[in-house]
Amino acid sequence: MPVYTVHAPRANGVDFRATDRFMFVRDGFHFWAMLLGPLWLIWNRLWLALVGWVIAVIAIELVLAKLGAGTAAIFLAELVVALLMGFEAASLQRWTLSRRNWRQLDIVVADDEEAAERKFFDRWTKQRPPGNDPLSVDRGAPPPTRQVPGQPFSKPPPLPQGGIIGLFPEPGGTR
Template identity: 70%
Template sequence: MPVYTVHAPSPGGADLRATDKFVFVRDGFHFWAMIFGPLWLAWNRLWLALIGWIVFLAAFDAALHSLGLGRSSIFFANCIVALLMGFEASSLRRWTLSRGRWRQLDVVVADDEDTAERRFFERWSKSQRGIVNDQWAVDRGGPPPTRSVPGQPFSNPPIPAGGIIGLFPEPGGSSR
């Protein structure tokens, strides 16, 4: 099963309002990055990696040509570089995101990106409950507050003037 890393922009923070900006990067071999290396880098807007790839490949080809290798050997060496590009494409994307001050939030194992998003957001929304103004958030880690435990919110309830709580008078009081 593929493994996805989840990245969020650091300046905006990771909250429920920034979920459309989250990026899921699949780990593993990228076939199109191997076949169309510079186009794949440009498509994913990995500009610094694209410049580095062009400079490296030009210097690599010049060094191999200066060593007196034939065209077929240089082509075979370029195929190995393209294969390396396919294996390291996701690492280049994660590196570029980390340079842009994105932070890695989680690692998700799923069959495809949609399933990875669903699994991540199910797990992440449970951990984010109560951080954003969520009226339904309830801390289920402890017992509910009771009237007989000192220090609990219900231990000393405020009693309004006249001794009436709600619509009913106190027992033994006048009912007009």
């Protein structure tokens, strides 16, 4: 079964108003990214990855041509780059989303993207009741401190009846 990672924009906060912008990125091999690497990068608006791909391919071809490699070796190198693009396409998408200040919310295992959406939103709505924004939750009063009288931590706990704590008797006593 395919694994999907769910990403949300950090700027809007994670609430029900931003659900139409959530991205589901399928992990695994992307055939079209292997076959049409630069077009796939343009289609998914991975501009920095496209620049890196162009630089890498040109550098590999120049180095192999400088070394006197034949066309078969250059073709094999381009084939390896295409396979790497197919295997790492999802990682490039996640990397670009994290650079754009998106955060990963969850990982979902489902048959297809629609089932992944259903499974994620079922789980997400059960965890967060409507109107609950986890970024602005009131946590209540400040934590208790030892310096404020009347707080639960103001007084140390009483010593046990025998006056012995753990394995050691009173400090400075005989052994």
